[in-house]
Amino acid sequence: xxxxxxxxxxxxxxxxxxxxxxxxxxxxxxxxxxxxxxxxxxxxxxxxxxxxxxxxxxxxxxxxxxxxxxxxxxxxxxxxxxxxxxxxxxxxxxxxxxxxxxxxxxxxxxxxxxxxxxxxxxxxxxxxxxxxxxxxxxxxxxxxxxxxxxxxxxxxxxxxxxxxxxxxxxxxxxxxxxxxxxxxxxxxxxxxxxxxxxxxxxxxxxxxxxxxxxxxxxxxxxxxxxxxxxxxxxxxxxxxxxxxxxxxxxxxxxxxxxxxxxxxxxxxxxxxxxxxxxxxxxxxxxxxxxxxxxxxxxxxxxxxxxxxxxxxxxxxxxxxxxxxxxxxxxxxxxxxxxxxxxxxxxxxxxxxxxxxxxxxxxxxxxxxxxxxxxxxxxxxxxxxxxxxxxxxxxxxxxxxxxxxxxxxxxxxxxxxxxxxxxxxxxxxxxxxxxxxxxxxxxxxxxxxxxxxx
Ligand code: PHE
Numbered sequence: 477x478x479x480x481x482x483x484x485x486x487x488x489x490x491x492x493x494x495x496x497x498x499x500x501x502x503x504x505x506x507x508x509x510x511x512x513x514x515x516x517x518x519x520x521x522x523x524x525x526x527x528x529x530x531x532x533x534x535x536x537x538x539x540x541x542x543x544x545x546x547x548x549x550x551x552x553x554x555x556x557x558x559x560x561x562x563x564x565x566x567x568x569x570x571x572x573x574x575x576x577x578x579x580x581x582x583x584x585x586x587x588x589x590x591x592x593x594x595x596x597x598x599x600x601x602x603x604x605x606x607x608x609x610x611x612x613x614x615x616x617x618x619x620x621x622x623x624x625x626x627x628x629x630x631x632x633x634x635x636x637x638x639x640x641x642x643x644x645x646x647x648x649x650x651x652x653x654x655x656x657x658x659x660x661x662x663x664x665x666x667x668x669x670x671x672x673x674x675x676x677x678x679x680x681x682x683x684x685x686x687x688x689x690x691x692x693x694x695x696x697x698x699x700x701x702x703x704x705x706x707x708x709x710x711x712x713x714x715x716x717x718x719x720x721x722x723x724x725x726x727x728x729x730x731x732x733x734x735x736x737x738x739x740x741x742x743x744x745x746x747x748x749x750x751x752x753x754x755x756x757x758x759x760x761x762x763x764x765x766x767x768x769x770x771x772x773x774x775x776x777x778x779x780x781x782x783x784x785x786x787x788x789x790x791x792x793x794x795x796x797x798x799x800x801x802x803x804x805x806x807x808x809x810x811x812x813x814x815x816x817x818x819x820x821x822x823x824x825x826x827x828x829x830x831x832x833x834x835x836x837x838x839x840x841x842x843x844x845x846x847x848x849x850x851x852x853x854x855x856x857x858x859x860x861x862x863x864x865x866x867x868x869x870x871x872x873x874x875x876x877x878x879x880x881x882x883x884x885x886x887x888x889x890x891x892x893x894x895x896x897x898x899x900x901x902x903x904x905x906x907x908x909x910x911x912x913x914x915x916x917x918x919x920x921x922x923x924x925x926x927x928x929x
Contacts, residue, residue, distance in 0.1 A: 512532075514532060515536070515578060519608060522608045539807070550790045574635070577620055581611070582611055589621065598615065614636070625773065632657065649803045655790060657786050673709070738751075744766075745765065770782065798826070800828045801828075812873050815876075835904075844929060846924075859924070872897055
């Protein structure tokens with residue numbers, strides 16, 4: 477399989493004829509247990525089972541929902557953009573967001589419902605994490621399209637992690653995150669200003685090819701349109717979709733970003749495009765999109781609408797936006813990484829500063845403030861941060877105010893700061909950290925007239 481060139485985002489779907497192993501009843505591998513417990517449910521295993529305990533340990537990590545995590549910041553930027561781009565008459569967002577859907581899906585959801593041919597390489601055991609022959613960890617968030625449309629939704633976003641077997645390096649990781657969107661419109665909505673135009677060709681019978689029939693894929697590579705749609709409907713939908721997606725790209729990367737549309741192929745959209753941005757002297761693919769194949773809507777019980785869909789990889793966006801050099805950092809629990817991002821100001825994103833590989837050393841410092849002085853009333857934590865930086869310089873990685881309280885009897889205020897020491901070039905010894913820590917304490921006494929506890 478050809479994977480995306482740089483950072484995982486959308487899969488390259490150009491059909492391949494490499495065949496899957498026979499789909500006859502698989503042999504159970506002697507090593508796999510008869511059952512697996514995943515997300516509180518029990519699944520039978522079989523010869524397709526290839527999920528590992530390590531991969532299963534990522535379920536529920538929900539990095540895209542973790543406060544201040546860069547992936548959560550990107551999620552919120554995308555969601556907020558869509559909330560703003562589409563509103564109903566009362567001014568409420570049209571899109572609903574699904575970001576906690578179970579990543580365990582069926583082969584039908586991940587592939588069949590999306591018209592992915594039975595022999596498509598993306599189904600291979602070597603590419604996916606199968607729980608058994610029928611169930612797998614979703615390989616894209618597009619897997620939820622049919623269930624949500626069948627449930628009556630017509631404007632929605634799905635955000636979550638996806639699983640693909642892959643090597644691990646600075647741009648590939650077997651678990652990464654995607655956002656997918658679907659927008660459906662009826663004739664009245666699409667042709668609000670041109671009543672009388674139609675979504676579907678008059679000559680079209682209303683029935684589509686038997687999905688089990690293998691049609692020549694050249695039919696689906698036709699970039700003009702699907703046979704059932706009118707050209708004017710496709711053009712208008714394409715225009716709206718590209719306008720919204722360029723808007724999203726400019727919202728994320730700034731109004732001056734250079735971009736281009738590239739024709740592509742996805743089994744579930746026709747015509748299909750990729751949007752690329754010019755970044756660090758290269759064209760970088762950021763998202764895949766297209767006009768939804770009408771068979772998918774028909775399968776979901778929707779006959780009078782057409783729609784567009786798009787999918788985007790969050791790691792790729794975050795790596796560009798924050799200048800994060802390695803995809804593995806998104807899984808880091810190192811506070812030196814995590815403390816750099818904050819969702820307080822979603823529109824002022826900092827550039828990532830490389831963290832040291834040397835161990836951290838954490839020491840707390842608590843003191844009583846002078847009488848009648850309180851935090852932000854006579855004592856500013858920022859003054860303390862400056863003092864720490866001037867005493868300890870780059871040995872300090874982070875300083876946090878972790879506790880403050882007022883003594884009920886004396887009325888005096890106490891504060892506790894946590895100082896994380898770490899050097900960029902060497903391991904600090906506890907003894908030298910203690911020495912610096914003592915100097916910070918005595919400088920605080922001198923400067924702020926505090927009393928060390
Ligand atoms: N699911 C596709 C991928 O992972 C992206 C996509 C979604 C493309 C929706 C078009 C429409 O590569």
